[in-house]
Amino acid sequence: MRRIIALLLxxxxxxxxxxxAYQHGAFxxxxxxxxxxIIMAFFGxxxxxxxxxxxxxxxxxxxxxxxxxxAWSSLSYHVKQIGDEAFNELPIGIFLYDLDNLNVKWSNxxxxxxxxxxxxxxxxxxxxxxxxxxxxxxxxxxxxxxxxKRYDAISSKNNQAVYLFDVTSREEIKxxxxxxxxxxxxxxxxxxxxxxxxxxxxxxxxxxxEYLGIITDWIQEHHGYIKLYTExxxxxxxxxxxxxxVMANKFEILNRIRxxxxxxxxxxSASIGIACWEVSFDELGTLAQNAIELAEKRGGDxxxxxxxxxxxxxxxxxxxxxxxxxxxxxxxQSQNFRxxxxxxxNIVIMGHKFADIDAxxxxxxxxxxxxxxxxxxxxxxxIPEVDNxxxxxxxxxxxxxxxxxAQLDESKNILKFMNNDTLLVIVDTQSPNIVANQDVYKQAxxxxxxxxxxxxxxTFEAIFMYVEPYASSSVELVAxxxxxxxxxxxxxxxxATVMYGGIIxxxxxxxxxxxxxxxxxxxxxxxxxxxSVRVKEWLRLDLDRTLAINELLNNVQxxxxxxxxxxxxxxxxxxxxxxxxxxxxxxxxxxxxxxxTLAKVDDSSIGISARSYDEINVQIIMxxxxxxxxxxxxxxxxxxxxxxxxxxxxKTLLLREHDEGDERMKVILTEDVKGRGKKDDVIxxxxxxGTFLLSxxxxxxxxxxxxxxxxxxxxxxxxxxxxxxxxxxxxxxxxESKSVNIFINIGNDGKLFGSxxxxxxxxxxxxxxxxxLDKKKVELTSEINSVGIYTATVSLHKDVKAQFEINVLEK
Numbered sequence: 001m002r003r004i005i006a007l008l009l010x011x012x013x014x015x016x017x018x019x020x021a022y023q024h025g026a027f028x029x030x031x032x033x034x035x036x037x038i039i040m041a042f043f044g045x046x047x048x049x050x051x052x053x054x055x056x057x058x059x060x061x062x063x064x065x066x067x068x069x070x071a072w073s074s075l076s077y078h079v080k081q082i083g084d085e086a087f088n089e090l091p092i093g094i095f096l097y098d099l100d101n102l103n104v105k106w107s108n109x110x111x112x113x114x115x116x117x118x119x120x121x122x123x124x125x126x127x128x129x130x131x132x133x134x135x136x137x138x139x140x141x142x143x144x145x146x147x148x149k150r151y152d153a154i155s156s157k158n159n160q161a162v163y164l165f166d167v168t169s170r171e172e173i174k175x176x177x178x179x180x181x182x183x184x185x186x187x188x189x190x191x192x193x194x195x196x197x198x199x200x201x202x203x204x205x206x207x208x209x210e211y212l213g214i215i216t217d218w219i220q221e222h223h224g225y226i227k228l229y230t231e232x233x234x235x236x237x238x239x240x241x242x243x244x245x246v247m248a249n250k251f252e253i254l255n256r257i258r259x260x261x262x263x264x265x266x267x268x269s270a271s272i273g274i275a276c277w278e279v280s281f282d283e284l285g286t287l288a289q290n291a292i293e294l295a296e297k298r299g300g301d302x303x304x305x306x307x308x309x310x311x312x313x314x315x316x317x318x319x320x321x322x323x324x325x326x327x328x329x330x331x332x333q334s335q336n337f338r339x340x341x342x343x344x345x346n347i348v349i350m351g352h353k354f355a356d357i358d359a360x361x362x363x364x365x366x367x368x369x370x371x372x373x374x375x376x377x378x379x380x381x382x383i384p385e386v387d388n389x390x391x392x393x394x395x396x397x398x399x400x401x402x403x404x405x406a407q408l409d410e411s412k413n414i415l416k417f418m419n420n421d422t423l424l425v426i427v428d429t430q431s432p433n434i435v436a437n438q439d440v441y442k443q444a445x446x447x448x449x450x451x452x453x454x455x456x457x458x459t460f461e462a463i464f465m466y467v468e469p470y471a472s473s474s475v476e477l478v479a480x481x482x483x484x485x486x487x488x489x490x491x492x493x494x495x496a497t498v499m500y501g502g503i504i505x506x507x508x509x510x511x512x513x514x515x516x517x518x519x520x521x522x523x524x525x526x527x528x529x530x531x532s533v534r535v536k537e538w539l540r541l542d543l544d545r546t547l548a549i550n551e552l553l554n555n556v557q558x559x560x561x562x563x564x565x566x567x568x569x570x571x572x573x574x575x576x577x578x579x580x581x582x583x584x585x586x587x588x589x590x591x592x593x594x595x596x597t598l599a600k601v602d603d604s605s606i607g608i609s610a611r612s613y614d615e616i617n618v619q620i621i622m623x624x625x626x627x628x629x630x631x632x633x634x635x636x637x638x639x640x641x642x643x644x645x646x647x648x649x650x651k652t653l654l655l656r657e658h659d660e661g662d663e664r665m666k667v668i669l670t671e672d673v674k675g676r677g678k679k680d681d682v683i684x685x686x687x688x689x690g691t692f693l694l695s696x697x698x699x700x701x702x703x704x705x706x707x708x709x710x711x712x713x714x715x716x717x718x719x720x721x722x723x724x725x726x727x728x729x730x731x732x733x734x735x736e737s738k739s740v741n742i743f744i745n746i747g748n749d750g751k752l753f754g755s756x757x758x759x760x761x762x763x764x765x766x767x768x769x770x771x772x773l774d775k776k777k778v779e780l781t782s783e784i785n786s787v788g789i790y791t792a793t794v795s796l797h798k799d800v801k802a803q804f805e806i807n808v809l810e811k
Contacts, residue, residue, distance in 0.1 A: 092110060092163060095108070097161075098160070104120050105120070131153055134153055143171070179240055181239065181276060182240075183243040185291075186292040187236060190270065192268055214257065223238065224237055247305060257270045291304040291305065294312070299454050299469030330477075334485050337464060344446065346376040347376070348380065357393070357501045357538070359502075360386075365478035368490065368491055373487060378407055394408075400492065401495055415439060426450075426462075428452070448462055449466070452476070452630070454631070469630070475499045475506075476517065491528045493528065499525050500522060500535060503518065504532075513630075545581075548574075559655070561591070562616070565596045567647050580597075583609045595612070598643055604640055605639050606643050618634045619632075666702035668707065673699075728800040731802070738765070742809070745810075755785045761780075784808055787810055
């Protein structure tokens with residue numbers, strides 16, 4: 001219409017212009033008329049041409065639109081058919097929901113098939129709790145199980161629709177992959193040479209063969225692989241699913257080995273370390289070696305299992321460690337220790353909180369070794385934080401060993417004494433959490449540890465570790481080292497007596513945990529005029545303490561045959577030594593195999609001291625309550641619980657093997673519990689054991705609200721992991737777009753002096769790109785010892801590794 005109006009206006013304008021020209025006599029000039037006619041002719045031709053082009057284009061567009069309309073008309077039938085097929089026949093579940101009341105408004109046949117009924121008008125939460133969370137939370141995908149089938153649910157919040165896909169095959173493949181993951185392990189037969197030294201060659205061979213036979217049979221039962229690399233050491237491999245069976249059976253192979261040892265009346269046990277991680281075989285081997293070393297540190301006769309994303313699990317360890325008759329190892333450790341001392345600028349010695357006479361005696365022995373090497377030495381000694389027996393001894397040290405006394409110093413002064421080359425020697429403690437002073441421990445750059453307790457995974461990162469759980473005391477280990485120190489050690493009678501007292505106390509006057517090595521160490525101290533009478537005087541109890549112990553013993557009760565407990569409900573704050581002394585007295589009661597004393601040890605903590613004879617391992621019991629110690633001497637402190645709550649936890653722990661017939665309850669685990677399940681698992685347990693898990697904060701009640709909260713937490717964790725993975729992939733792209741230049745000095749032979757280290761690479765990379773890398777996560781494909789181009793790999797995530805080039809150039 002607009003084109004017609006424009007054309008009419010143009011014609012009218014042309015006519016008006018002609019009239020005006022006529023009125024002014026323009027047409028009287030013939031030349032003007034000719035030119036005007038020519039212009040009009042061309043103008044007309046242009047208008048006609050333009051109109052023709054516009055009409056042609058319009059016809060082509062109409063034709064094209066008609067063709068598309070025809071095609072869509074033809075295709076709509078097929079699209080409708082495909083849509084109907086997707087809705088009604090393909091294995092894709094679809095349902096629409098009402099966002100206000102979360103009920104299903106419409107569902108296709110496959111969705112109804114998934115849930116086994118017509119779900120229209122059903123509440124989404126009734127179909128599956130994870131679907132309600134999917135709709136109401138930020139997530140867009142979740143996987144859930146119905147019967148033996150598993151499904152991915154994808155939420156389209158804009159359309160208020162959920163799509164369901166059967167992913168059973170995919171999940172089964174993932175499960176199969178996990179089950180077939182490699183578990184690699186190491187087995188040591190402990191104490192073999194010493195135990196078989198009294199047999200002839202034929203008997204030795206037969207006995208070794210018997211042990212190897214039962215281990216081989218055990219591996220074959222679990223479809224594994226075994227390879228000997230020495231006569232008493234071997235490597236094993238099995239699948240993860242078989243490892244789970246082994247753990248469920250609590251490594252019954254340990255019992256089989258004990259039975260063979262009992263039959264031949266020898267003390268041979270097994271230590272097993274197993275790792276199952278999704279890492280290279282080289283790293284897996286290292287993890288397995290770390291596990292076996294931990295089993296050895298804990299005294300052997302046990303298995304340590306390290307599974308990725310799970311807490312380290314312990315099995316066995318119920319017998320005392322076998323004493324080693326050979327002292328070759330002591331000589332080697334003593335020489336290594338002397339080299340460390342002589343390489344240090346000065347020495348600091350520290351024990352555990354509330355140091356007892358064993359800790360003091362061990363510190364004195366180390367002090368004498370260090371002074372023999374002419375080193376400046378300080379002993380961490382805060383008087384308020386040592387036990388009463390040690391406080392009794394201090395005046396005697398001041399009088400009879402003034403030089404030693406002068407080195408007993410407060411921790412605040414020790415911190416000023418320390419430097420980067422100071423060697424901190426920690427004795428008589430297995431955990432960094434209970435050292436005498438945390439500031440001293442954290443400031444130390446070099447640490448050595450000498451101890452006789454069983455260590456857990458939370459131990460020291462030390463350059464020297466001498467841990468022998470078979471030993472009676474830390475003093476026994478230190479005294480043996482002193483004999484092999486190869487320096488003249490000046491040990492005064494008072495110092496020898498204190499050390500002797502450490503052995504006396506930890507063996508309860510040589511009544512348990514005593515071997516030939518113990519008597520050898522005691523004899524060495526006797527040679528230096530150690531006095532048994534003085535030790536007896538120091539260990540005597542004053543009247544008030546004796547009355548306090550007797551008062552506590554009035555409250556003793558038998559929880560179960562062989563287990564006696566004293567509960568101090570007076571509310572009086574007791575010192576830990578009193579608890580230990582009371583537990584020791586409990587053992588004097590006939591029929592008692594293990595004694596426990598519970599009392600308030602500070603304003604917010606209840607302490608438990610445990611003592612036992614060798615057949616009961618109280619360390620394992622205390623570890624489950626957050627403590628630790630030795631096989632027959634252990635303790636723990638529990639914060640923010642009443643003494644009755646702590647007692648119920650202990651009682652339930654002692655009774656848990658006998659209460660399986662009790663009423664049962666469901667709980668959600670808040671941490672991994674050995675033999676029960678993993679964090680966030682919903683498990684059913686006896687009421688008594690469930691109460692223990694709840695009171696010790698290892699579980700919460702499996703209410704609908706708590707289950708929903710756990711699922712929410714899992715989803716958030718999954719989303720955070722996805723965000724972290726995306727960030728690492730982005731960082732990978734940035735790293736791989738960079739390279740680093742390192743300039744080096746070259747020798748006459750074209751080789752550099754030394755080699756380029758990862759520390760140099762990381763520092764240069766940060767300087768040149770602004771990106772800081774962790775040198776521990778940078779790996780080189782080859783050693784850099786000449787000019788050239790090299791490649792480095794950075795581990796950013798278990799699934800993300802980045803590579804960059806290193807240009808090594810001559811200065």
